[in-house]
Amino acid sequence: MKKFLALLLVMVLALTLFTGCGSSDEDESVVIYQNKVEINDQLMAFATKYEEETGVKVTVKTSGGDSPYAENLKAEFQSDRQPDIFVIEGMGGYNTWESKLATFSGDEWIDLTALEFTVDGKIYGFPVAVEAWGMAYNAELLAKAGVDPATLTSQEAYKAAFAKIDGMKDELGIKSVVAMAAGPDMRWVTGLHNFNGYLSAGLEYGDTTVLDKLNNGEPDMDRLTEYADWVELLFMYSDEAVLLTGNYDAQVGQFGTQQSVFVHQGNWIDPWLNENGVDFEMGYAPHASVYGEHNSIFIGAPSYYVINNEGENQEAAKAFLNYMATNKDGHDYMVNEAKMIPAFTNVTLKPDAPLSANVTEWLAKDAKYTWLQNDMPDGFGMGTIAPLYESFAKGDLTKAEFIEQLANKIKELK
Amino acid sequence: MNRYKKDRIYFWIFLAPALLSFIVVVIIPFFMGIFYSMTDWTAIAGLKPNWVGLENYKEMFSDLAFQYSFMRTFLFTLLSVLSINFVALAFAFLVTRETKLKNFYRAGFFIPNLIGGLVLGYIWQFIFKNVVPAIGSLLGIEAMEKVLILADPTLALFGLIFAFTWQYAGYIMMIYVAALLNVPQELIEASELDGAGPWHKFWNIIVPMIAQAFTITSFLTLVNSFKQYDIIRALTNGGPTTQFNDVVVNSTEMLAVHIYNVAFKYNNMAEGQARAIIFFLILSIVAMTQVYVNKKREVEM
Numbered sequence: 001m002k003k004f005l006a007l008l009l010v011m012v013l014a015l016t017l018f019t020g021c022g023s024s025d026e027d028e029s030v031v032i033y034q035n036k037v038e039i040n041d042q043l044m045a046f047a048t049k050y051e052e053e054t055g056v057k058v059t060v061k062t063s064g065g066d067s068p069y070a071e072n073l074k075a076e077f078q079s080d081r082q083p084d085i086f087v088i089e090g091m092g093g094y095n096t097w098e099s100k101l102a103t104f105s106g107d108e109w110i111d112l113t114a115l116e117f118t119v120d121g122k123i124y125g126f127p128v129a130v131e132a133w134g135m136a137y138n139a140e141l142l143a144k145a146g147v148d149p150a151t152l153t154s155q156e157a158y159k160a161a162f163a164k165i166d167g168m169k170d171e172l173g174i175k176s177v178v179a180m181a182a183g184p185d186m187r188w189v190t191g192l193h194n195f196n197g198y199l200s201a202g203l204e205y206g207d208t209t210v211l212d213k214l215n216n217g218e219p220d221m222d223r224l225t226e227y228a229d230w231v232e233l234l235f236m237y238s239d240e241a242v243l244l245t246g247n248y249d250a251q252v253g254q255f256g257t258q259q260s261v262f263v264h265q266g267n268w269i270d271p272w273l274n275e276n277g278v279d280f281e282m283g284y285a286p287h288a289s290v291y292g293e294h295n296s297i298f299i300g301a302p303s304y305y306v307i308n309n310e311g312e313n314q315e316a317a318k319a320f321l322n323y324m325a326t327n328k329d330g331h332d333y334m335v336n337e338a339k340m341i342p343a344f345t346n347v348t349l350k351p352d353a354p355l356s357a358n359v360t361e362w363l364a365k366d367a368k369y370t371w372l373q374n375d376m377p378d379g380f381g382m383g384t385i386a387p388l389y390e391s392f393a394k395g396d397l398t399k400a401e402f403i404e405q406l407a408n409k410i411k412e413l414k
Numbered sequence: 415m416n417r418y419k420k421d422r423i424y425f426w427i428f429l430a431p432a433l434l435s436f437i438v439v440v441i442i443p444f445f446m447g448i449f450y451s452m453t454d455w456t457a458i459a460g461l462k463p464n465w466v467g468l469e470n471y472k473e474m475f476s477d478l479a480f481q482y483s484f485m486r487t488f489l490f491t492l493l494s495v496l497s498i499n500f501v502a503l504a505f506a507f508l509v510t511r512e513t514k515l516k517n518f519y520r521a522g523f524f525i526p527n528l529i530g531g532l533v534l535g536y537i538w539q540f541i542f543k544n545v546v547p548a549i550g551s552l553l554g555i556e557a558m559e560k561v562l563i564l565a566d567p568t569l570a571l572f573g574l575i576f577a578f579t580w581q582y583a584g585y586i587m588m589i590y591v592a593a594l595l596n597v598p599q600e601l602i603e604a605s606e607l608d609g610a611g612p613w614h615k616f617w618n619i620i621v622p623m624i625a626q627a628f629t630i631t632s633f634l635t636l637v638n639s640f641k642q643y644d645i646i647r648a649l650t651n652g653g654p655t656t657q658f659n660d661v662v663v664n665s666t667e668m669l670a671v672h673i674y675n676v677a678f679k680y681n682n683m684a685e686g687q688a689r690a691i692i693f694f695l696i697l698s699i700v701a702m703t704q705v706y707v708n709k710k711r712e713v714e715m
Contacts, residue, residue, distance in 0.1 A: 071678050074457050096458055096681065183565070184653025184664070244565035244654070245543055379680030387655040387662045394565060396657055405662065 029057035030317045033076060033083035035064035035303065036128075038271060039338040046333040050323060056316050070096075084311035085321070087128065087303045090374030094119060102309035107318060109325035115343040117304040125304025126321045129340035132359040132368075133193055133266030134284035134297030141165075141172055141261045141280075152285040153293050155230060162237045165261055172261070176239035179254035179263040182389045185247040189264060191386030192373040194234075196298060197289025198227040199372040205296075211372045217414025219407040226290040228403045234264065235393050243393050248272075266298075270353035271339060283358045297362050300371030301343055377413060384409050451688035456681055463684070470688035480689065482658045483672040486571070487640060490668055494575050494582075494639040499631055501583040506590030520591065524584035531581070535648025538577040539564070542649075564649075567656040567665035574666055578645055582638065586631045593627035594620070622711075629708035636704055640697050643670040669693050 034043065040062040047058035061083065063072040070093075073086055077100075088097055094117070104123040110116060117125025135158075137149055145168055147161045165177045182190045198220075199211050210220055235243060239260070242250050249272075255263035256278045262285075263269070286294035307317050324330035325344050334342045335349040341356050341363070351357050362368065373381055385406060392402040451470055453463035474480050509520045526534070542563040550558030563569045597620055605619050621628075646652065652667035652675070667675065673693060677686025 068678060070681075078457070096456070099458070099461065184651040184655075241543075241547075241562060245562050250543075379675075383675060383679045387653075387664060390653065390655045391657070391662045394654070396655070397662070 029059050030085065030313050030320055031059045031061060031081075031083040032085040032305070032317075032320075033061045033063075033073065033087070034085075034128075034305075035062070035069035035087050037062055037064045039340070042333060042337040045337065046324070046329070049329055049333075050320060053329070054319075054323070056320065058320055082308055082310060084308055084313045084317040085305050086308065088117075088125060088306050089303045090117070090371070091119075092374050092376070092378055093304075094124065097306070100308055100310065102307040102311075102314055104307070104318065107322050109322050109344060112325060112344040112346050115301040117301070117306075125301075125306050126325070127301035127343035128303045128305055129301065129334065129338075130299060130343045130359065130363060131266055131268060131302050131341070132284070132297050132299040132362065133264070134286055134362075135178075136255065136263045136265055136269070136282055136284055136355060138255065138258060138261050139281035139283060141174070141258065144172060145261070149283060149285050153288065153295060155226075155233065155288045155291060158288050159233060162233065166237060173258065174261060175254065175259040176242075177237035177261055178234055179251050179260035179265075180234050180238040180243055181246045181248075181251040181264075182235070182243055182386075182393045183245045183247070184390070186251065187382040187386035187390075189251075190389035191381035191383075193266070193298070194231065194264065194287075194289075194389070195381060195385060196369075196371060196373040197230065197287050198223055199376075200298070200370040201287055201289035202292050202294060203369070205366075205368055205370055207370065208372060208375075211375055214376065214410055215413060217411050219410040221403075221407065223290055224403050224407060228399050228406075229291075230287070230289050231389065231392065231402070232399055238393075244390070267341070267353070267355040267359050270355050273355075274353060282354050284355070284362065296367040296369045297359075298371060299359065299363060299368035302371070302374070380409075380413070384412075447687050448691060450684055451691050453684050455684040455687070457683045466684070470685045471692070473685060474689055474692065478659055478661050479663050479667070480672065482663045483667050483669055486665065487668045490571065490575065490642070490666075491636060491639040493571075494578050494642075495632060495635045497575055497579045498583050498586055498635045498639075499628075501579055502586035502631065503590055505583060505587040506594055509587070510591055510594045520588075523587055526581045527585040529581065531644030532648045534577060534581055535645045538573065538580075538645075539649050542573055565654045567654055570650050570654055570666055574646060574649060577649055578639065578642065581645070582635065586635060589627050589631050589634075590624065593624035597623045625708070625712040629705060629712060632708060633701060633705055637697065637701055640700070641670055642668055643674070646671050 032043075032047075034040075040060065043062075044060045047060050051057050063069050069087070073083075076083060076086075086097075088094060088101075094101070101124045104110060104116075104126070109126065110123060113127055115127040115130065116123050117127070135152070137152075139149065142149055145161075145165045147164065151157050152161060162177050165172065165174075169175075180189075199214070200207065203210070210223065213220060239246075239254065242254055246254075252263065252265060252269050252272050253276075254260045255265070255269075256273055256276055258280065284297050286297055288294050305321055307314055311317065324333065325342075326346070331342065331347045331349055334340050335347065335351055339351060339353055339356065341351055341359055350360060388397065388402060388405050388409070391397045392399070397405065450463065452465060452467055454466050455463035505519075505523050509516050509523070513519070529537075546561065546563065547559050550556070550561070561569070563573050601619055601623070602615060605615055610618070646666055646668055650666040652664040652671055654665055655662050656665040657663075669689075670693070673686050673689045676689060677683050
């Protein structure tokens with residue numbers, strides 16, 4: 001009996017040990033759960049500075065890159081470790097998290113940006129940064145080939161330039177004109193970024209007519225046909241290995257090692273180029289996704305900080321975001337530490353990375369096409385249509401079949 | 415308190431932690447899963463799931479991508495079970511012979527199993543994409559230099575099986591080694607006296623004597639091939655694409671990957687859950703049939 005009691009005691013002790021881990025009293029602290037692995041350390045450093053200045057503790061939690069943020073965020077909510085600030089990406093994220101979002105009003109930063117996330121006139125999201133993509137070009141190689149990037153504004157101009165550069169491959173020492181990737185690892189490039197040209201190229205900023213039609217299951221056949229010419233042109237002048245099986249490193253690497261003149265990527269490749277010692281001059285030319293003249297690149301805020309309306313520290317969370325947008329420590333963090341392009345007009349610092357610097361010029365000219373790729377139904381871009389690009393690139397689909405299947409996939413959205 | 419009663423109490427006390435955690439993390443979620451598979455659940459906190467009955471199951475069977483994934487999974491499983499067991503058995507024979515360094519070989523064949531699937535997938539991706547063409551250009555074989563293994567549906571499947579075999583054969587080999595060492599030497603000597611050749615010895619003595627190992631190894635390889643996820647994710651990521659009934663599908667998107675994509679990429683948690691339940695049922699049926707058939711062939715000493 002004694003033994004039995006002893007055993008029972010041990011079990012109880014063990015149990016209390018386990019339960020002990022569960023609860024602990026925490027000081028008031030704002031938890032921010034974000035999705036950019038590359039700025040994790042910088043944001044933490046900024047949070048520490050913020051705590052020194054104001055005494056409010058900010059805890060930074062990160063998941064992203066290869067680990068899927070959206071799924072992990074759901075897990076956080078399911079497990080009751082709800083963050084005070086988290087990240088959504090456009091309308092898709094809003095639809096998912098609508099019931100959890102608090103609105104902003106009267107915060108100072110709201111007047112300083114045009115890129116806040118609003119639905120029905122209510123402000124829900126604080127723009128994390130501005131990002132953009134176009135056809136990034138190697139200015140030195142273009143000059144050598146005698147092509148002026150300012151002339152690249154239409155499909156005809158691109159066609160002529162690509163043909164000319166392609167004929168000078170050996171002189172320029174390149175493998176292919178364009179570094180483009182359509183393989184299984186790179187479906188976001190085709191299904192989201194490239195396809196966004198169909199949704200918004202050549203239209204007014206904020207025009208969503210093509211997107212609205214898509215969401216209702218109506219393809220715009222004229223636009224699709226014009227757009228397929230652009231896809232074909234890019235694929236035709238790409239290196240087959242990179243196009244079909246290349247990953248991010250292969251695609252950006254081809255551009256970085258000067259084996260291609262153009263790369264279909266955004267200014268987020270700056271850190272990669274910087275780390276690998278790439279220092280040639282570069283800039284952006286518009287995508288000629290459909291016929292006609294183009295003078296803008298795709299600029300937008302890819303993600304927004306939003307406030308959890310069930311969080312206990314909503315006011316503290318808002319104050320933290322406001323501090324980031326209005327204080328010079330915040331500006332220093334965004335521009336110099338995290339290497340981002342802030343969406344706020346009061347920021348005077350300029351990024352030193354080449355593509356980001358070029359984006360600020362486009363932004364200053366207000367030459368922007370809308371980002372609509374995140375407003376399509378979940379999985380449509382990367383899951384449903386991106387495989388079509390791969391089959392088209394391989395030659396399994398002809399251009400006519402590519403257009404037809406793309407149209408069919410859109411019709412299925414009805 | 416009598417001895418018998420005391421034993422019973424001890425029995426339950428020792429069992430309780432394991433039983434409790436099993437119920438909490440397996441049994442309860444399993445039934446919750448069945449419930450969710452009949453709703454339109456999206457896993458967003460605060461949203462109540464609506465009952466949709468068998469809608470998700472109907473949707474699944476009319477989905478061409480699912481049908482294709484299903485067939486490919488069976489093909490992949492069949493080929494990998496054959497290839498892994500063949501290689502493992504061959505290795506096992508090699509390392510049970512009296513050779514120098516046999517322990518070194520055993521360790522060598524086993525080590526790939528200690529590398530995680532994701533790492534291994536990326537290693538083989540590098541080999542297929544960069545090393546194979548490099549060797550091709552070194553040897554001056556243009557076909558080998560130009561080949562894009564991961565862009566061809568058939569080659570990519572074989573590449574996947576190759577990488578999986580490389581990882582798993584060493585582990586299965588260990589089971590065969592243990593079984594081979596247990597085959598009584600007298601039996602083999604007796605058969606030799608009766609004039610049995612190497613083939614007869616193998617087929618009539620060794621195979622029946624290691625039938626028990628076959629049950630285990632085929633079960634392990636079958637279940638693990640069927641559930642394969644991490645190597646696929648890292649090596650091919652479901653691609654390359656191919657045509658199936660005039661629809662573009664992902665040629666190496668096996669069921670586990672497919673279910674993940676439906677649930678998380680398309681945010682159709684409930685539909686993914688329905689597919690996972692069918693996946694579970696089919697895997698259980700296949701695995702139990704296999705064990706039953708194999709068991710019948712085992713011999714008792």
